Amino acid sequence: FRTRRKRLSPAPYPPTPPGHFLLGNLRDIQHKTLRYHYDELAKTYGEIFHISALGQHIIVLNTEEAAYELFTRRSAIYSDRPQFAMVDLMGWDINFGFMKYGERWRAHRRLFQQVMNPQTVSKFRHVQAEKIQEYLRRLLDDPENFSEHVERLLGSLVMKIVYNHEMGEHGKDAQFDATLVATQNLSSAILPGTWLVNSFPILGNLPGWLPGCQFQAFAKRTREIVDSIIEDPYEKAKNTISSDPCLVMILENSIAAGGHKNIKESYPKEICAVAFTVTSETSSTVIEAFYVAMRQNPDIQDKAYREIMSVVGSERLPGLSDRAALPYVEALYREVFRWMPPVPFSLPHSSTADDIYKGYFIPKGSIILGNGWTMMNNEEKYTKPRQFMPERFLTSEGRYNGGDIDSIIGFGFGRRICAGRHFADTTIWLLFACILATLRIAKPEDGVLDELDKLDSIDDAFVHALVAHSIAFRCSIKPRSLDSVEVIRQISE
Numbered sequence: 061f062r063t064r065r066k067r068l069s070p071a072p073y074p075p076t077p078p079g080h081f082l083l084g085n086l087r088d089i090q091h092k093t094l095r096y097h098y099d100e101l102a103k104t105y106g107e108i109f110h111i112s113a114l115g116q117h118i119i120v121l122n123t124e125e126a127a128y129e130l131f132t133r134r135s136a137i138y139s140d141r142p143q144f145a146m147v148d149l150m151g152w153d154i155n156f157g158f159m160k161y162g163e164r165w166r167a168h169r170r171l172f173q174q175v176m177n178p179q180t181v182s183k184f185r186h187v188q189a190e191k192i193q194e195y196l197r198r199l200l201d202d203p204e205n206f207s208e209h210v211e212r213l214l215g216s217l218v219m220k221i222v223y224n225h226e227m228g229e230h231g232k233d234a235q236f237d238a239t240l241v242a243t244q245n246l247s248s249a250i251l252p253g254t255w256l257v258n259s260f261p262i263l264g265n266l267p268g269w270l271p272g273c274q275f276q277a278f279a280k281r282t283r284e285i286v287d288s289i290i291e292d293p294y295e296k297a298k299n300t301i302s303s304d305p306c307l308v309m310i311l312e313n314s315i316a317a318g319g320h321k322n323i324k325e326s327y328p329k330e331i332c333a334v335a336f337t338v339t340s341e342t343s344s345t346v347i348e349a350f351y352v353a354m355r356q357n358p359d360i361q362d363k364a365y366r367e368i369m370s371v372v373g374s375e376r377l378p379g380l381s382d383r384a385a386l387p388y389v390e391a392l393y394r395e396v397f398r399w400m401p402p403v404p405f406s407l408p409h410s411s412t413a414d415d416i417y418k419g420y421f422i423p424k425g426s427i428i429l430g431n432g433w434t435m436m437n438n439e440e441k442y443t444k445p446r447q448f449m450p451e452r453f454l455t456s457e458g459r460y461n462g463g464d465i466d467s468i469i470g471f472g473f474g475r476r477i478c479a480g481r482h483f484a485d486t487t488i489w490l491l492f493a494c495i496l497a498t499l500r501i502a503k504p505e506d507g508v509l510d511e512l513d514k515l516d517s518i519d520d521a522f523v524h525a526l527v528a529h530s531i532a533f534r535c536s537i538k539p540r541s542l543d544s545v546e547v548i549r550q551i552s553e
């Protein structure tokens with residue numbers, strides 16, 4: 061590496077915190093509360109800093125301007141992904157979120173966008189509304205398990221729009237259960253430190269019976285499950301005749317119409333197989349953040365309720381066509397993403413060429429993190445940033461001024477920006493609006509404090525690995541009125 065740097069540039073690395081003489085900044089990388097630590101470092105070093113350990117350079121971008129310059133304007137060299145050996149060993153390299161920047165990624169992403177663009181997503185509005193209403197019914201019947209019901213909501217929604225598959229009871233739907241296990245194995249396998257093979261890919265070549273190589277067996281089991289969710293569900297959906305649109309049929313029709321040259325037969329099946337995995341963790345974190353924010357801020361919740369009542373009334377659930385008329389709900393929705401960015405550093409990008417930014421050297425192969433946490437806590441843009449305050453996205457006349465979906469930093473950056481954001485955006489907005497319209501979320505009424513009430517700061521309710529997650533907490537969830545119960549129970553025609 062030293063020779064390459066000498067050859068290309070005498071420029072210094074971006075500001076770097078002092079590190080250990082051998083281990084470099086390993087302690088900064090393995091810090092327990094990374095978002096606070098990097099926020100501190102950003103305060104010391106400014107819009108960009110650099111840390112390195114064991115030969116790996118990590119560049120952290122702390123302003124929207126720096127992120128825009130590198131991820132968007134220079135996207136040709138900042139759109140790669142660092143590789144996890146375990147992802148490949150488990151067969152999860154079919155997930156284009158992890159693919160290297162290149163032809164295979166491009167073809168997958170193009171196909172995915174074809175079925176997840178705003179026009180196509182709007183075909184699924186009735187499914188979104190139906191599954192959300194089902195979720196509300198579950199909340200009425202079993203409010204304590206509000207969080208577990210989210211998994212079912214997301215699962216049943218994705219299975220329906222992708223495969224036109226109506227999900228069976230929990231634990232009894234072979235297709236969904238396999239998808240869930242494959243997803244959980246992927247999440248655990250990419251947690252830093254879980255498997256040494258991620259840091260030392262050469263281990264992947266060793267036989268599984270060697271001590272320390274248990275990852276081989278885990279990877280093999282997962283690969284079998286991943287293989288099982290690629291082929292069969294797709295073929296089944298392809299051969300089922302239905303008037304409901306689903307991703308499989310949309311893809312098949314456009315392939316038959318000659319819309320896709322140069323794609324392999326497996327690609328459409330692969331993008332369908334990853335849909336739940338790429339949906340579930342991030343979406344459930346945003347929903348958790350909503351519950352925490354609403355539990356802690358009854359006045360804000362009531363204000364949103366009043367807005368919905370005055371625009372929509374109490375005799376039906378809000379729909380996506382009401383969205384523009386509900387600026388406070390929109391602002392609240394946006395504030396959830398700002399207040400607790402679900403993927404605080406986005407998914408890591410990596411660079412494919414040496415570069416210079418503002419006089420600093422960024423070597424090829426660096427991991428580049430967009431520090432969404434610090435960006436969303438920029439005091440110049442967001443006064444009192446740790447306060448949950450939807451008003452910050454409203455003008456003094458109460459009009460929404462928060463920008464369109466692509467301005468949501470929580471969806472990431474540049475060419476790797478979340479490919480499912482239109483589906484996520486409409487689903488999550490509608491979910492929030494329907495909950496706000498019918499239910500009141502509050503602290504538990506039995507007076508027993510739970511972990512959330514014992515925290516020094518409510519921010520600590522969320523811990524993060526790659527994606528943030530809340531600690532377990534309870535809330536009381538009750539219908540707003542008799543009308544609410546009726547609307548939730550009402551079967552739509």
Ligand code: HEM
Binds near residue numbers: 338477
């Ligand atoms: C609120 C929910 C969601 C959030 C916060 C979210 C966030 C993100 C983020 C931060 C990235 C990485 C962007 C980057 O590298 O800069 C990403 C990538 C991705 N997301 Fe989402 N996502 C959500 C829901 C979804 C849904 C519902 C889908 C699919 C239906 C989806 C599909 C994807 C895919 C396929 C990628 C990989 C894109 C690529 O590498 O080219 N996401 N998402």
